[in-house]
Amino acid sequence: MIIRTERPDDISAIFQVEAAAFETDMEARLVDILRGDGDLTVSLVAENDGEIVGHIALSPMQGPVRTMGLGPVAVRPDLQKRGIGSKLINAALDIARNMDIQAVFLLGHAEYYPRFGFSPELAAPFTSPFAGPNFMAKELEKDCLKDKTGKVEYAPGFSKI
Numbered sequence: 001m002i003i004r005t006e007r008p009d010d011i012s013a014i015f016q017v018e019a020a021a022f023e024t025d026m027e028a029r030l031v032d033i034l035r036g037d038g039d040l041t042v043s044l045v046a047e048n049d050g051e052i053v054g055h056i057a058l059s060p061m062q063g064p065v066r067t068m069g070l071g072p073v074a075v076r077p078d079l080q081k082r083g084i085g086s087k088l089i090n091a092a093l094d095i096a097r098n099m100d101i102q103a104v105f106l107l108g109h110a111e112y113y114p115r116f117g118f119s120p121e122l123a124a125p126f127t128s129p130f131a132g133p134n135f136m137a138k139e140l141e142k143d144c145l146k147d148k149t150g151k152v153e154y155a156p157g158f159s160k161i
Contacts (some may be wrong), residue, residue, distance in 0.1 A: 001053070001084065001142065004089045006043040011035070013052035014045065021074035030072060030161050031092050034059050039155035041106060042095050046075070046084045056088040058104075063152040065102040065144045073108070082110065089116050093140070102144040105137045105152055125149040129159075 006014060011032075016133060018028035034040040039059045046054030052074040061067040075084045093116070096104055105123060106113060118136035122145055128135055133138045139145055 001046055001048045001087070003044055003046055003087055005100075006045050008066050010045055010052055014043070014055045017055050017076050018051055018072060018074045020077055021080075022072070026161050027072035027074065030157060031055070031057055031156035033154060033160050037155065037157050041156055042092055044088055044091055044095075046088055048079075054084045054088050056085075056092045058092050059151055059155040059157070061105060061154055063103070063105070064148040064150050065141075066100060067103050067105060067152060068096055068101050069154050070096075070104045070106040070160075071108060080082075086116075093138070097140050102141040103137055105135070107134050108136065110134055110136075123152075126152045128154075129154050130154075 014031060015028045018031055019025040034057060040057055041060055042058035044056050045052045056073045058068045058070055061069045073085055073088060106118060110120065110133050113136055118138045120133050120136050122137035122139065123135045126149065137145060
């Protein structure tokens with residue numbers, strides 16, 4: 001399996017993986033909207049034997065430091081719990097670090113994302129339409145969120161779905 005940047009011929013397969021991984025196609029539509037708006041800053045796929053089996057997105061955010069939003073993250077349901085999502089997340093975080101991003105926010109499962117260093121406590125001082133226990137942050141630069149508060153805003157595409 002390889003993790004690589006999406007190509008134009010992957011778009012249909014990405015939509016299918018995103019739609020299959022979630023209860024609705026909302027996340028799949030979000031990825032298409034972000035791409036169309038030019039806000040799909042990072043779009044990685046997991047490819048296995050020429051087939052797209054996973055996808056992850058990073059998009060710009062407005063916040064008190066250089067910030068990106070991670071997600072959606074999707075793995076084909078029959079291949080979940082095999083480390084594909086972890087590989088996608090780690091690859092996306094590495095890219096964010098190389099882009100000098102200081103913090104990454106996400107909305108996701110409170111039981112899953114803390115293993116990657118995401119914390120609802122780090123996100124709690126920030127206002128967002130997605131605030132709550134599933135709204136989490138990870139510092140890529142140590143203490144960059146310390147003593148910070150304010151509003152964090154996702155790319156406009158998030159409000160279009």
